[in-house]
Amino acid sequence: MTVKRQSPEELLGLNKFMVDEEEPHIVLDKTICAKCKDKPCLVVCPAVLYTLKGEEINFEYAGCLECGTCRVMCKNKGIIKWQYPRGSFGVSFRCG
Numbered sequence: 522m523t524v525k526r527q528s529p530e531e532l533l534g535l536n537k538f539m540v541d542e543e544e545p546h547i548v549l550d551k552t553i554c555a556k557c558k559d560k561p562c563l564v565v566c567p568a569v570l571y572t573l574k575g576e577e578i579n580f581e582y583a584g585c586l587e588c589g590t591c592r593v594m595c596k597n598k599g600i601i602k603w604q605y606p607r608g609s610f611g612v613s614f615r616c617g
């Protein structure tokens with residue numbers, strides 16, 4: 522049996538997401554984020570959901586892998602809500 526080696530992008534692309542449009546499971550206070558010098562979320566999120574739009578943090582929760590890394594690394598409490606998505610929403614991991 523031959524196992525095809527896949528890139529991280531290919532593996533992430535296999536995941537399926539049920540996005541809860543009514544209730545985001547992660548919410549930021551961008552006024553706090555604006556004062557954060559290090560902005561670790563920009564480098565720790567494996568799904569690269571935190572980006573900079575000018576000087577402001579831009580965040581998209583739709584592709585969240587629910588790993589919790591941003592929650593742990595956010596020392597200035599800019600993440601004012603972090604919880605797992607409601608039942609039936611969120612990521613479904615698929616084997617590559």
Ligand code: SF4
Binds near residue numbers: 565569
């Ligand atoms: Fe990214 Fe993980 Fe935070 Fe989701 S929980 S936004 S995947 S670091």
